[in-house]
Amino acid sequence: MASQNISFDSIPSSIRKPGKYFEFNTKLAVRTLPGNLQKVLMLGQKLVAGTQAAMAPVDVFSDEQAAQLFGHGSQLHLMVRAAIKANPYLQLTAVAIADPAGAQASGTTTLAGTATGSGVLTLWVGANRVDVAVNSGDTAATVAAALAAAVTARPDIPVTSAAVAAVVTHTCYHKGTLGNDIKLVASCTAPGLTATVVTLAGGTLDPDYTATLAAVAGAGHNIIVAPLSSQTQLTVLRTHLDFVSGPMEQRGALGVFGWPGSLATGTTLAGQINGGRITGAWHRSSLRLPCEIAAAYAAVLASEEDPARPLNTLELVGMDVTSIDQRPIRTEQENALNNGLTPLEIGPGDRVQIVRAITTYTKDPQGVTDVSLLDVTTIRTLDYVRKAVRERIALRFPREKLSERTPDKLRSETLDVLFKLEELEIVEAVEANKDGVLAERDGQDVNRVNLKIPCDVVNGLHIVAGRIDLLL
Template identity: 35%
Template sequence: MTISFDEIPYDWLKPGNYTEVKANYDRMGKVAYPARTLLITQKLAAGSAAALQQVRITRPDQGRALFGAGSVGADMVETYKLANKTGDLYAIGVADAGTGVAATGSFTFAGAGGGPLPLYVGKVRIPLAVTAAMTAAQIASAAAAAINAVATLPVTAVAALAVCTITAKHKGEVGNGLQLAVARRQGDSVPAGLTVTVAPLSGGANNPDITPVLDAIAAQWFSDIVVPWDDATTLTALAANLAARYQAMGKKDGHLYVGHAGTFGALTTKGGLTNAPQISGMGAKASPSPPWVWAASLAGVAAFQLANDPARQLRTLALPGVEAPAEADRFSDTEQDLLLKGGISTFNVSDDGTVSIDRVVTTYKVSPLGVTDRAWLDIMVPKTMSRVRYDWASYVSLLYPRSKLAEDGSLAAEADDSGVVVTPMRMHGSWSARCQKYERWGWLQNTKETVRQSVFAIDDTDNDRLNARQQVNIIGNMMVLASSLEFWA
């Protein structure tokens, strides 16, 4: 028998009892998975964080100081921490693009009437009290003052004659996702004799360039990433970057979450911008919560739950901080099914207005040859594969850190009882043992068969390299129950 030691010299002669201590990883449990989320945000000039400076977030109110009150960054930090209080969270802010254009909208008043007049910017209610003696111009001025008094709003206001013009604090397309409304909630009303015309925010253009951010995080691991932008240029760049990070030589798996705002047709178009297993988007029509809030809330829930169990679906989980669109603006079951097939995740709304996850899919829809392909449909697929790959690589590194490699049946392998010599068969056995744990943890299924189909062999031209084809079968989820309910006629 040959026993190899790491610390005790092979020719030591001095009498004594010498014992080296080391861990045996044969029966180790799950390898701790480094779940880390990065919020990529827009910052205002008032924010204390330097552009492209990564900051670790521990409290929900940090975003206001770092990125400015009323900023996209403040909203994203607060929403994420509402959905995920314990996750390891970082944020990186970028300034508005120099060529950016801010979105604008307006409230236009006409007539006269006395009583409460509730205006809404997003989900924030701005209460006004108007009198019958006030002119339309005076009401517009009062509205502007009330809006500007709320420093956390993502807009500013200015009055001219009977028009209260609303301008997004940020330049770029983000402002287009903000909703303006009047008397929106049940019980609200507009005083008799007064009319308010709402012009939605629009015209925001030119988002910040994502390239400097990707360069800044090139060497870092983030399991989950959130962005407030859903334009084609940004998403195309992120899809390519995430694909490279997910590859074998990248080893920096990450999943992107993005929010969308628009009609059914607009969301269908957004889903078609990418075909990426590492991107999940959720959208709504006319939601009081802007797209970046949807993205941050979804990311917070998914990052927490999928770190605990990467193979379990997210259905029925609430999205904290997200306010549902009005019932008339919600998509039908048929529309939701089409959105899912088009790469857009879906949600449900309960009677009390709680927004919950219906199904989270990726934007991957077709194979590289253009054939419809559902291999990467659900977010659990890339998340489970990432988890298995990370766990297996870590396990092998711990179990065989300095091992030799020999053919099965060789004298070196037969004489070794210390695990110093690895053979294809021994590695195959380790894979089998690990897969049994993956199945017990509910990540995989049918591992006895998939392990049998897996192959390990020393490379024909490099005896320092062990090649493998490892088969897995990811466990399914109870998504659809289809049954035929029959009766005796």
């Protein structure tokens, strides 16, 4: 017991010994909004050479550390490298999984002829360029052996290469379908010598990330990078995100995938997922793997801590510049944005940048077009508002009794948070909507107060339309 307006946590009312007793109350100390550091979690396959155990999360700070932990050229190593390149200050955790019991993808580079002059044989393995000098008189078999040796000397390239006569066979490090996405492009400037490639194919089976995601469900990451861009894998991720972000767990998170394929297949995939917490970056004909595009995109998303601020024009440093004929035109970008796919474009200075970051959610459960969660900023803002209100209430009412005065105090603290959010232009129209902020005792549970919080999120300025009147 205490006086009507003053309560104590540590000084009992039953003491009899004379004295002056003071305790410290820190519940009112914090009057600001919480920080919004974005923590990224990456999932990916590791190689046997990696020292980190599978399904064991680890904080990663550098490219070289990732190579040691997961193996040079492993899927997870490539993802970490792409992410850190795009955002060197990233708060990154990675969790690996072993290869599935499938087959490895393989492809070939076939050389023919004999060089009648000097030149260079260039092979692109994904976004990795390998050059081999060719001298006049070199046979196809000689150059093939040199090419295999040059690729082997680059452990960060995710294939092994072996030459038999004039044919170099490239085999993905990993089992699974991820190797099927590795592109091969070859050219030769030496006269008399030609190079023909057959891109990698034949990889089968994918890891099941269900158990891995369950193992890190309590960690509270804000952005999770999908290693593979398939309906099966993204559905698993969507289920995980809905669970950890729901009203009971309240660890709001966003899932990210990359798509280097066609517009039609990308929008089909987005429609199959239709999730307000999943966003996919479309970079058509990129030499980068889908996991690398996803990693860079996630790193850029994490660089913006203001949940309401649009990500338009932000650059994905390290992404390859696609050829002009593969860059989406305006109508294709509009199609992507209307069907749940975030287009990337080549901006001034050959910078790969975000057009507009959207989620894959386009239709409600009835199949009706729904734009409520179109922009990534909307769900990120809602997550932050929930975090701000929840933390304020937790600080102010850690051991509160429930009396007739309690709902009013809860409503007051909630409004204070909303007004502070309005000052930062995260929500708006708080004064106009304050009558809708309700705190009332539950009709069934005597220990419960229910809150209703209108949340008018601040939208991004994406379009400015003007009319120019000609005056003569």
